[in-house]
Amino acid sequence: MDFETLIVEMRGAVALVKINRPQAMNALNSTVMKELITALAAFQHDDAVRAVVLTGSDKAFAAGADVKEMQGVAFADAYRGDFLAGWGEVAGFRKPIIAAVAGFALGGGCELAMMCDFIIAASTARFGQPEITLGIIPGMGGTQRLVRAIGKAKAMDLCLTGRMMDAAEAENAGLVARVVAPERMLEEALTAAQKIAGFSAPSVGMAKEAINRAFEQPLSEGLRFERRLFHALFATEDQKEGMAAFIEKRSAVFKDR
Numbered sequence: 001m002d003f004e005t006l007i008v009e010m011r012g013a014v015a016l017v018k019i020n021r022p023q024a025m026n027a028l029n030s031t032v033m034k035e036l037i038t039a040l041a042a043f044q045h046d047d048a049v050r051a052v053v054l055t056g057s058d059k060a061f062a063a064g065a066d067v068k069e070m071q072g073v074a075f076a077d078a079y080r081g082d083f084l085a086g087w088g089e090v091a092g093f094r095k096p097i098i099a100a101v102a103g104f105a106l107g108g109g110c111e112l113a114m115m116c117d118f119i120i121a122a123s124t125a126r127f128g129q130p131e132i133t134l135g136i137i138p139g140m141g142g143t144q145r146l147v148r149a150i151g152k153a154k155a156m157d158l159c160l161t162g163r164m165m166d167a168a169e170a171e172n173a174g175l176v177a178r179v180v181a182p183e184r185m186l187e188e189a190l191t192a193a194q195k196i197a198g199f200s201a202p203s204v205g206m207a208k209e210a211i212n213r214a215f216e217q218p219l220s221e222g223l224r225f226e227r228r229l230f231h232a233l234f235a236t237e238d239q240k241e242g243m244a245a246f247i248e249k250r251s252a253v254f255k256d257r
């Protein structure tokens with residue numbers, strides 16, 4: 001796949017997607033959005049892609065939406081065109097997607113990382129929602145996903161002051177799953193993605209779906225939803241294979257059936 005703002009490489013069954021706008025700290029302009037949506041739509045239908053790692057450069061995962069592109073936007077156009085709504089497609093991606101974050105993940109960059117299933121960060125990573133300094137607020141989930149990830153106190157602190165959080169604070173707060181040395185970050189994310197890619201796709205997909213459902217409904221409904229998916233997996237060949245492999249002390253060979 002050839003893109004202007006993305007570099008896509010296959011690493012086994014994992015698609016590695018790098019945001020590549022070095023001149024603008026990987027700011028997320030409309031081309032990045034369109035290209036990422038196009039890439040994810042292609043991955044969704046490609047059986048060779050079993051997981052995705054989304055990353056940036058060592059300086060910036062993404063320093064936010066492109067301020068230079070946004071500056072002249074008028075309210076009526078933003079409203080009528082549902083400006084930035086397309087980014088929701090990333091959150092709706094059904095295969096596993098890991099954000100591998102080094103350097104700045106600010107504004108839309110932090111929001112994009114939070115749309116992924118989990119974040120593996122380099123110790124250099126810095127997260128923040130500096131929109132308030134520009135006279136706006138987060139527009140793609142910052143006020144909502146951040147509260148769920150790190151709670152009201154820190155979400156308010158970040159969104160109201162515009163300050164940045166380093167990787168250690170982000171890990172302590174629960175935004176980040178793992179923090180590793182910068183030179184190990186990509187390997188760590190690719191290894192995690194390869195591991196997930198080796199499991200049965202229906203169980204991976206259902207685990208993701210059930211966890212995401214926790215944000216949408218009360219506990220009793222979430223537990224019922226989880227249990228129904230759990231029951232459903234007993235209809236798969238992979239459940240029989242996974243359990244037989246455990247009992248026979250061998251590795252499971254999953255067929256996604």
Ligand code: CO8
Nearest residue numbers: 023024025027063064065066067068106107108130139140
């Ligand atoms: N947009 C456009 N250009 C940018 C952006 C950006 N967000 N960030 C950096 N750049 C550009 C700079 O303008 C500069 O370009 P030039 O060389 O032409 O002047 C180049 O990248 C390098 O940047 P700096 O010289 O500023 O580099 P520093 O190392 O001094 O600073 C920072 C790095 C701290 C990251 C700094 O660039 C910065 O503060 N950037 C802006 C961060 C920001 O405010 N982000 C929030 C944007 S608003 C937003 O994201 C709304 C979200 C809505 C939803 C979006 C969905 C994805």
